[in-house]
Amino acid sequence: MKYYLTTPIYYVNAAPHIGHTYTTIVADLIRRFKTMQGFEAVLTTGTDEHGQKVERSARAAGKTPEEFTTIIAAEFRQQWEKLGFKIDHFQRTTSPQHHKVVQGLFKRCLDNGYIYKSAYSGQYCFFDELYVSDAKPGDPCPDCGRPTETVTEENLFFKLSAFTEKLVELHEQNPDFLQPETRRNEVLSFLRQGLNDLSISRTTIKWGIPVPGYAPHVFYVWFDALTTYMSAVDGLDLWPADLHLIGKEIVRFHAIYWPAFLMAAGLPLPKRIYAHGWLLFENDKMSKSRGNIVRATPISDVVGIDALRYFLLREIVFGQDGSFSYDALVGRYNSDLANGLGNLASRTLTMIRQYRDGAIPAPAGAPAIAEQARETIASVIAAFERFEFSKALETLWALLSAVDKYIVEQAPWKLIKKPDAAATLDATLYTAAEVVRIATALLAPVIPDSTAKIWAQLGMSEPLESVRIDRLAWGQLAGGQKIGEVAAVFPRIDAGVAIPKMQELEIAETARQAALLGKAPSPPQDLIAIDDFVKVDMRVGVVLDAQAVKGADKLLHMKVDIGEAKPRSIVAGIAEAYKPEDLVGRKVVIVANLQPRKLRGIPSEGMIVAASVEGGKPVLAGFHEDIPVGARLK
Ligand code: MSP
Helix, strand or coil: CCEEEECCCEEECCCCCCCHHHHHHHHHHHHHHHCCCCCCEEEEEEEEEHHHHHHHHHHHCCHHHHHHHHHHHHHHHHHHHHHHCCCCCEEEEHHHHHHHHHHHHHHHHHCCCCCEEEEEEEEEEECEEEECCCCCCCCCCCCCCCCCCCEEEEEEEEHHHHHHHHHHHHHHHHHCCCCCCHHHHHHHHHHHCCCCCCCEEECCCCCCCCCCCCCCCCEHHHHHHCCCCHHHHCCCCCCCEEEEEEEHHHHHHHHHHHHHHHHCCCCCCCEEEEEEEEEEEECEECCCCCCCCCHHHHHHHHHCCHHHHHEEEEEECCCCEEEEHHHHHHHHHHHHHHHHHHHHHHHHHHHHHHHEEEEEEEECHHHHHHHHHHHHHHHHHHHHHCCCCCHHCCCCCHHHHHHHHHHHHHHHCCCCCCCCHHHHHHHHHHHHHHHHHHHHHCCCCCCHHHHHHHHHHHCCCCCCHCCHHHHHHCCCCCCCCCCCCCCCCCCCCCCHHHHHHHHHHHHHHHHHHHHHHCCCCCCCCCCCCCHHHCCCHHHHHHHEEEEECCEEEEEEEEEECCCCCCEEEEECCCCCCCHHHHHHCEEEEEEEECCEEEECCEEEEEEEEEECCCCCCEECCCCCCEEECCCEEC
């Protein structure tokens, strides 16, 4: 049985970043999962290469659209290869074969009476030579801010309005067609307002697929782009797709336009659309203008692609927005992979090596763990089916914790010393190894590289990817099987080393991609290295004395003990915010290694740390918990 799934095809006017990678990781996971369920799973991704914006990006880069799109499409393809994704079809909208399928789809819609010519009015920026969709007359151009002008041209229209009822019916009767539920509700309420017909061609744009029989019309981007899902597998008997994975911002195109085009052409509809949320960077939406876009390869180069895959799938509830941060990535890796799965696997295998000469004991297991494992297999598979990845991983980690606890209780290191405890020791080791095997198989779609290593260490002969995940059962690990060589699969990551390294590579990667796009690299952010930060010696101090400074309304003169032989004399501009008597005894933060200077003739041997907003009073930095004087801030 086949399972055909797709990612969006990505625009080539930007280079791949972690947002594109996120969707593609999930697609790769589902493809692997479906394969392990016995499906012939096929994944299509690709690049969306037509339209005005691409034409302009090419021009800005001093390239023809053909040259430019070839470079960026190759960049996407190479990234996915480097990250180890199993992609079956990488479709470019500039491929002649795609053109044929788009033109064929149009022909069917035309023959069925759903296409007509009419005048189209839209807002246009003459300076940028760009249509500004959803703009009203007089609205500014989002790129240059100049007022847009209304232009009218003859376009081909698709009778979208004719499908309002059918689309409402589709979404009402098939709650699974579009998920999550929030997206389905949005689409239904949009549909209930009625649909306008849709312009699907342009005559002012050159860089597009010619509409057959209507020169000089070319297809407007979405008619062209959506058809990729079919053109990529044309003639392969894979249509309709089982799943379109998309980000939430392109739901309308997929859940309204696309089914309408297919209905008009008399072709089968995709079975399911799933729209996930946005990946934010440290709680801010990633965007080019904020300059906070992160790329995947610098991360995978330092901590491995599995660390990123695990983090994104465990940390973010699929379907909702979620945040990426380097700290959280390293934190998750260390707690769940290094200390969790990695530690369990190496500890179990090392004991089997030491106590049982590297041979798995005969099947016998702790009944409670075996039962939990059976339940875990069923619920992890069910959660994967519902795309509840974080829940699946949470359930699996509960099993890992239960085994950890069980090992500690059984204490194999004590059992080995008791001659009459051999059977108990066997059962303990078998239980732990069997959980490692089951967890490894269930995790193979999520962290394929690392699970393959653990699988080999367990001494399994069957390749991991050919394991039937739906036939996993307790007790299949063969007694007597010789384990492989044991090595740490998830070495602990030192955040202080790994994070600056990732940030450094990220800067280099940004510059490399900017050059590919023909853009001047964005000005370097004023980031400082950790070495710069540690130069600042900040200490906890206590104010021993505070006095107003004569003739200076804003200044206070303090004596602050920072744990040295003699208190420091510090002059600070905080008199408007604090009374001297309120400061005595208060713990404060002092920058201790500033060059001393004199203010109003009084020596100031450091700076007191305070925060303020523009025009506001300073607020002294302090602590909620107690901390001794002299402690250093790091
Ligand atoms: N070319 C269209 C899609 C046509 S599909 C027939 C397009 N391209 S895009 O390059 O902008 O890619 C958008 C998709 O990339 C999103 O729908 C999502 O899958 C992924 N993401 C891009 N940035 C993202 C985040 N910050 N967060 C999550 N996913 C993101 O739209």
